[in-house]
Amino acid sequence: MTGTALNATRRAADWAALAADPQVDVLVVGGRGDRRRGRPGRGQPRGLSVALVERHDLAFGTSRWSSKLVHGGLRYLASGQVGVAYESAAERDLLLRRLAPHLAHALPQVVPIFHDTPASAHAIVRTGVALGDVLRMAAGTPAHELPRSRRIPPAEAVRLVPALRRDGLRSAILSWDGQLTDDARLVVAIARTAAGQGVRVLTRCAAEDLTGGGATLRDTRTGDTLALRARAVVNATGVWAAQNAPDVRLRPSRGTHLVLPDTAFGGLRAALTVPVPTERNRYVLALPQVDGRVFVGLTDEQVDGPIPDVPEPTDAERAFLLATVNRALDRDVRPEQVLGAYAGLRPLLDSGTGRTADLSRRHAVIVGASGVITVVGGKLTTYRRMAQDTVDAVLRATALAAGPCRTHRLPLVGAAPRRRLEALPAPRRLVDRYGTEAAAVVALDAAEPVADGMSTTLAEFVFAVRYATGAMTAGDLLDRRTRIGLVPADRAAAEEAAERALKATV
């Protein structure tokens, strides 16, 4: 674990090393945590020296507010972008089978067909899932990993979605996509894998005054600064990208999810997909999660004005999501059952016209007039491909040289073939979050829950601070290393344990 472990000691050593020798090949700004993985770091044959800086914590931005799906690219097909759709399906295959089988798994999805479902809506869904099967096969994903889609009778649909409206239910379509245990955990695994390749990963380190030749780094804990020279500067700051590269124009859009107890859906065994009435090809999803939660999302609302650090869902979005999902249920999910809500901002490139829902989700790599290279847009699913394209752009724009990309063969921290993961002597819940490191969490011998009725253990907090994942505050533990913070009441209950874990280990 040592090479990949992030913690306060390593951060201090990395800052001191950069202060002593403020020069790297590539500076990456923005800590979703992936873009520097296009090539191995210093110490590897033909490697580049890379520093990744994040002004808050890993996964602080949009990446932790996603729907946590590993998409097969259907959305791109709907707009005729076959190549991009294939790219997404291929990245999904890599995540499921090689890079992160512990964090990515198959998710069954049910689209109910009622007697009053318009024939056109039915046809769109049927065609969509058939094309999804073609994409899956083209990407080489075997049916035992992601089964073929099929039509199912009402009784089977109700078994998978017990709260489904029986009245008028004609049949349903069952298909499969990828799902992440947790998006923030994927980000941390990527950052640690990069650290294992020699990348200096510095959280709470803001980059200011970016140019093609470097930036000022500011340690947001101490206020110390240093002028870092870099042969290439990558602006990977998502929805904040335009603040760091004036030639990038974004039109952010907000997507909101509600957090509900699984009991509100009678025990969901598959995702429920509900078409949005009057919209072509837009859906609200009820997505089953670990720990007895269901997320219902999502919206698509243009956002004007300053970009907040943490976006807030609106009352109108909450009402829209409940009203839409309730169309497909036997009994309504009520507003008082909602345990929490979260919103994220999509960093969409401004193409000048149309609704945000119609803007391309494809990523772009833009070399600005100042020489700063911005990578923006895309999906969490395609993070690796975005990294590869960015490093290729860096090599084209500079005199740097590096070997061929090998991240498609580099499993993330904790990864192992699914069969090996299943045989690990640790609780399934921990294996799905920590993979092969689950045993190290168990060995900490602190299995008591962080608060009554919660499944997160004190050992997970201690592991995050002392050993591996660079947590430095109670917020890091509650909101990103675990997702307890998605339910405000749970967050309040677990705060004391988080503070205790920090004091005991720092």
Ligand SMILES: Cc1cc2nc3c(=O)[nH]c(=O)nc-3n(C[C@H](O)[C@H](O)[C@H](O)COP(=O)(O)OP(=O)(O)OC[C@H]3O[C@@H](n4cnc5c(N)ncnc54)[C@H](O)[C@@H]3O)c2cc1C
């Ligand atoms: C509601 C919603 C649902 C989504 N669902 C899915 C999904 O299910 N599957 C999927 O594949 N994709 C999904 N996406 C898309 C995906 O989440 C985003 O495309 C992706 O997370 C964007 O990552 P990013 O690294 O570009 O930005 P971010 O994750 O926002 O990272 C940027 C980071 O830069 C940091 N930063 C900013 N300025 C500075 C600075 N000056 N110095 C240092 N650091 C700085 C920020 O603090 C932030 O942490 C969804 C998006 C939204 C909004």
